[in-house]
Amino acid sequence: MCHDARAASSCPETLRSRRHHIGAGLLALALATTIAPALGSAADRDERRGPPPGERRGPGEHGPAQALRDFASQPYPSTYRPLPRRDTLIFGATVLDGTGRRLDGADVLLRDGLVVAVGAGLTAPDGTVRIDGKGRWVTPGIIDPHTHLGNFPTPYTGEDAHHSDVNEDSDPNTAQVWAQHSINVQDPGFARALAGGVTTLQVMPGSTNLFGGRTIVLRNVPARTVQGMTFPDAPFGLKMACGENVVHAYGDAGRFPVSRMGAVAGQREAWIAARKYLREWQRYADGDERRPPEQDLKLDTLAGVLTGAIRVHAHCYRADDIAQLFDMAHEFGFRITAIHHASEAYKVPDLFVKEDVCAAVWPDWWGYKREAYDGIRENAAYLEAAGACVAMHSDSNVTGQRLNVEAAKAAAAGRRAGIELPPERVIEWITRNPARMLGLESRIGTLEPGKLADVVLWSGDPFSVYSHVDQVYVDGALAFDRNDPTRQPTSDFELGQPSQETQP
């Protein structure tokens, strides 16, 4: 149904992307604790003649044991630096802190890029910028866990019908591609999202492939390079996809997979290959092999999932498809972090709770394709009521500017169904819960002391369509101010465009 470029802006079929990012610092710990299940059964371990990784200390046949290769290292590392900042006190505001608390007439103190205090009657040293928050609301910075900003940049043209940077749709398994290598930092959408309060984004490869590639987490702060936006030390993600898009992209062209069972088989075969690859690297690390295996970019990504270093973000709509993925994760010993789109998650909320997997959903998308046919507006609320982790996501450069309103719609549907959803809880759908999905809950997503000072100051209730984002702070720095044109970034692409000049 994506007839024109405009339709494509919120058309999942055309949104294809993936991202990858690395958490090298966490890896050593992750290896010790997660690689054992990844290597499969006890029989498997016997076969490779050694104890699980982390237990082996002595030399192997061909030399001393060494650390397993880091499949999630980042050879294109972040050069992000926070914008110039001043310590800031926002006072007298209604604060939704992201931990389920609402504080009226409260202050928020930002110092050295961190939240240092939230509460009434805070004092701040001289030199602190004071912002009057009376009548206004303060929330954590909004996190969009699923966007294609940068790798599906506007403007769209006829070329996008043939090729674009969001989907490497040349093979159903492109786990080797990294979204960060597609990103055009001059996508005008970044600044629009910032004006909507979005401080952190996960850019995804598209959904044409069973394995679309690695995702990347960005700070929504303008930079000249992707590296300049890359969220330091955020874990990589792997974009997977089940369902219709893969089968359409390949099956319609007479290629594998043609069916859902083919899609699942394609994924299982890839995990089998990855398991073997990981074993080979483990044997090398253990000193049982003299020479390292040949590096394989595709298998690197999958092995990184098996070791727990790379987080799985799976595009999956239907409840039965979702349940297959959950079992696949058990079969191969990896963890799924989140199911994206998850239109039918409301049919299996118990599975999401049991598997401890988050659902990233829209408030009201349905109908545009078959697997979205049963989408209902109560989806997020029903999941929340069941105790599952829920986040709003955009998959769109249009609604990605208004995740607050998206959350408001989903919450309103839930309230009408009798589920209690006060604003202090709903805000978690666009702050704390997506932070958890990205593995960044210890750094962003709430306004607790010690967290990075990502803060949005709203002109009013953030769940009203009439409210505006007045200010956005990222790492304590004022990145956007609605009333100060010098604090409103614009992309190079839009600079000097005659049709954007407002006439007197």
Place this chain on the structure above:
Amino acid sequence: MSGRRRSLIAVVGAFALPLLGAGTSAAQTSPSFALVHAKLYTMDAVQPLEDATVVVRDGKVQAVGAGLAPPAGVRVIDVAGRTVTPGLMSAGTQLGLTEVGSLPDTRDYALAAGTLGAAFDVQYALNPNTTAVALAVGDGLTRALAHPEGSAVAPFMGQAALLRLAPGASPLERARVAMFVRVGSGAAAATGGSHGAPWILLRNALDEARRYKPGPGVSGPRDQLLGRLDAEALQPVVAGRMPLAIVADRESDLRQAIALHDDTKLPVLIYGGAEAWRVAPELASRRIPVVLDPTLNLPLAFDTMGARLDNAARLHRAGVPVAFSVSAFHRTYNAGNALRLGAGLAVANGLPWIEGLRAMTTAPATMFGLGDRYGKVRAGYEADLVVWDGDPLEPSSAALQVWVRGVEVALEDARHRDLARRYAPAALRGDVPPAYRH
């Protein structure tokens, strides 16, 4: 299907019983009733009428007034101060023309092959049982334009139909209400590769249609591009009875549309109009209306480089009539709530609140010749009414009760609400599979 009723609405009076189940039957009756204690937006005034009474008889508004005593014997519905508006209208949807967007079998709004151009007329495909219709009504939409998205002969898209979303066999209110034409980058490829080609073809088609003479054995010159069906379909256009709805965003295309209007004196509507704010005075002086997407603020294409959230506000200030149609699938699948969100966003960016509501009622009604009977709550007008649980321009608000021409729509009879009931948290706790819950 269940026909539960909202418990919020108190039913009093002697004739309450006949109303139960209204709207579920194909053979519609239209009983009399009165809404009392409404905060009523009649659309005849900027401010609402407080404590208003609306009396409805035979599908029409019979009387409106503050504190008016309802006539004896009619069902009285106390809305307890809630907001009441006319039923809303989207100026652009594919309601009734699609069930699942990705499935060609269920998609009737565009042609991928064949010979039909201007002659493509969506009225013959309208299907009132598409599930998006019930969802739209539940969101307060009672009228909509259903327009084609493309024909086999560019730049023509085909002819649009006016719908009223009442329960019944057909939603068709009036067919052939506008001839849709797409120009700009969306049409350039289909017409050879230049923004200029669609205009040349359109002007030529209008010329050929003017010269066309029906009759046996009569054909056009050898180099005539229009087929007979398309030439006949354009007759109301060249006669000035059917407006040209030109889908255009770029300023240069908007100026071409204005030039075409000036040259031909034919009525023109602009759809899209991302850069319309740049030609606002020219549009205003000719009273050329713009149907725009209030959520558009990105250069999604080079043609929309100048897209701004205050487009509607600027056009309104200049005197251009404005109505709304949102982009992509929301236009149809969330035809009601996406429209209201768009209106709210336009208001957040400078459009007066009442103009946001007008853009969903009287403005599109006027554009399509319905302004004398739909769009206002006024004696003699058709009784399309919505009771809201909050501000209708807040997308988190909902319609509590909806009447289309005096007939109440059973809002619970919608597939989405059935799914929501089947999988409600309490319902999921049982041992019986959901398939047994109806």
